Amino acid sequence: MSDVGMENRSRGVELVRDELGRYLLQYLLFCQGICNESFMLLALMRLHLTDGSSSDDFYRLNMVELNAELDAIIDLVNVKLDKLKFKICKVSHPLGKDEVSSYTKDDIEKLLLAINDDSDEDTLSKDVILEFASQVQASNKYYVYVNLESDKETELATTYTVKEIECMKRLIKMMVNNSTRPREVDTTVRANPVFKEIKNMLSRYERDRGGDTEEEVNVPMWTSYISYQIGSTEAASNMVMTSTETQVFLNTLCADKWFYRTRNGRYGLDLKGAFELQEYLRDTYELQLCSVCKQIVLQGILCNDNTSLAPDKPTTAKCNSWHIDCFHHYITHISQQCETCGNNLLENLTYIL
Ligand SMILES: [Zn+2]
Ligand SMILES: [Zn+2]
Incomplete structure (x- = not known):
């Protein structure tokens, strides 16, 4: 040619x-x-x-x-x-x-x-x-x-009213506040998709390490979790909107893919919300960034100062956190110890569900 x-x-x-x-x-x-x-x-x-x-x-x-x-x-x-x-x-x-x-x-x-x-x-x-x-x-x-x-506030203002933006910020604040309270892992947590995903990732890691696919692998189970999700009753107490208004607005936020709703009716920031609002979140709150990819971790794994992990006692002693895939990368290729506190990363960590 x-x-x-x-x-x-x-x-x-x-x-x-x-x-x-x-x-x-x-x-x-x-x-x-x-x-x-x-x-x-x-x-x-x-x-x-x-x-x-x-x-x-x-x-x-x-x-x-x-x-x-x-x-x-x-x-x-x-x-x-x-x-x-x-x-x-x-x-x-x-x-x-x-x-x-x-x-x-x-x-x-x-x-x-x-x-x-x-x-x-x-x-x-x-x-x-x-x-x-x-x-x-x-x-x-x-x-x-x-x-x-555009700064995200201006962009949001083209879609939502001032009242709605105010409400959205309150809801996000509630989510962040919620995440500071460690809870004990109980049977209700077992069905949580993030919990299951972490379990799968850990058993994959153990199987790769053991090299023997026939044998049952021992997957570490941790005792505490935190969560950024809020329930609808909690969401209704935002003081900006009535509970009926809040429910309608939550539906809108889910349809617009800013928030997601779990099968149990709990709400969290969806991928788009977390991605678009990352600067706002970083500027407004001291959120943990993933130790590997340096992005905000809303679901994944947290290395915590275990001494402050008494249930119902708020803790700010967060050490390091990871997304699930990033954690797998970290323990496989970097270290099995937390780079900050030296904690054994297979022993006792905290789920971010
Ligand atoms: Zn990551
Ligand atoms: Zn640590």
């Missing part, structure tokens, strides 16, 4: 990517500016299946290439967004991909049904689509649309 031909071809690819990028950006904004990686891949896959695609075209789509293409498209979009001081960032959910995919599974099935519904016209059968979708790996990565310049 001549140089000119090559140039035309790459310009063609760029034009196609430009258009795909515009649709993907719209899709991301439609999802309140935060979207799991597997959904973005499914969306990209759907965009490739223009009218008249055959099953052959479909099979030609390759997962590895699709992944690389998504990265390239997002890079291209970011070059343009940069001029407007916006960016699409890729962030990891602090919980592992198994837990995250248990949230996204239902939504993926719904999306697949929708794809199937409108595919009557072309020759693609449901089976072909489902097979392809099964190759989309569960992922704990999210694409987040962020404004690089």
Whole structure:
């Protein structure tokens, strides 16, 4: 191929990517500016299946290439967004991909049904689509649309009223206050997804260390936990809104993906909330940063000064903290002792649930 031909071809690819990028950006904004990686891949896959695609075209789509293409498209979009001081960032959910995919599974099935519904016209059968979708790996990565310049208060003010912002700040304050009170691990905690994720991570670590997969591994169990979550009764005592108003507002915050609601009806800051408000949180509160990635840890593991861990006694003697994956990295590659206090990291730590 001549140089000119090559140039035309790459310009063609760029034009196609430009258009795909515009649709993907719209899709991301439609999802309140935060979207799991597997959904973005499914969306990209759907965009490739223009009218008249055959099953052959479909099979030609390759997962590895699709992944690389998504990265390239997002890079291209970011070059343009940069001029407007916006960016699409890729962030990891602090919980592992198994837990995250248990949230996204239902939504993926719904999306697949929708794809199937409108595919009557072309020759693609449901089976072909489902097979392809099964190759989309569960992922704990999210694409987040962020404004690089605005201070978050100004940005919030375009979405929420002064009263709502005040209420949101109170709720966050309650969450932070809650986290200073260590509690004893009891049976209700066993079903907590973060607890389970930490247990899985530790048994994976012990199994790798022992090298013997047949034997039952001994997973350390710790006795205390802290939590940034608040219940709805607690939330209703915010003094800014009535309890009915608060409930409506909490629903809005969850729909906008600032907060999440657990199966037990407790509320916490969701990935988008924690990501967008990280500077506010750091400036306003003395929050623990992860010893490995230096980001705020709202769920994970805490090394605490154990002498102050009497239940109901507030403690400020927090030592170090980690996200679950960061902790695994730390004990595997760095040390099994806390770098600050020398505590044995497998013996007695505190869960951040
Ligand atoms: Zn971390
Ligand atoms: Zn420590």
